[in-house]
Amino acid sequence: MLALSGCGIRTTQVPVDAGAAPSRMPCQVSGGSITPQAQQQGVPVRVYMLCGSQLESLDRTAKISESKAADSPPEFAQALLDELLREPASSEQEAGFTTYVRGPLLVSGARDGDPAGTLRLSRQPEDLPTPALAQIVCTLAESRATQAGGAVLLGGPGDYEPHAYVCSARAKERPGGAVPTLGALPSPSATDR
Secondary structure, eight states: OOOOOOOSOOOOSSOOOOOOOOOOOOOSOOGGGSOOGGGSOSEEEEEEEEETTEEEEEEEEESSOHHHHHHOHHHHHHHHHHHHHSOOOHHHHHTTEEOOOOSSOOEEOOOTTSOTTOEEESSOGGGSOHHHHHHHHHHHHTSTTOOBTTEEEEEOSSSOOOEEEEOOHHHHHOTTSOOOBOSSOOOOOGGGO
16 A cells, blocks of 8 residues: 655744745835836826735826816816726836726716715716725825815716715725715705705
């Protein structure tokens, strides 16, 4: 009969230093492989991409003029969304960055009856993959595209009420979980109607 043996490593009660544990992706784009942002026309922005199993910020240049970015929150939000839709550059991919945001996806402003600062997506936010929604919420929440003090008022193309989404630490750490929302939204005042 043939006897099978183990892997040849005996158990021991003495700690053994086998080296450092494998590390996760660096989530940092190396400086030598970045195309200088100054050569690109636009506004410097920070977007959130997935790296490993978390959201990490990434600096990019949005293709929008400074005046449009300041004057039109929906146009600035679209420029940010376009950056999330764009596949990561090779240096970003090497650092472990990826995006779950897929097009077509457009942004428009508030409709009659929406609270001020509402952004409407061309798809229902709840229908997006949860990591994509987390990317969008965290990118918009930390930009000047929103006016809701850290929350992002998002609605879709339908008649559903918008929701106030929050970019929490938990949403960044676990973008596959539910993106938190605030309670009731402020309703437009009688003078806004």
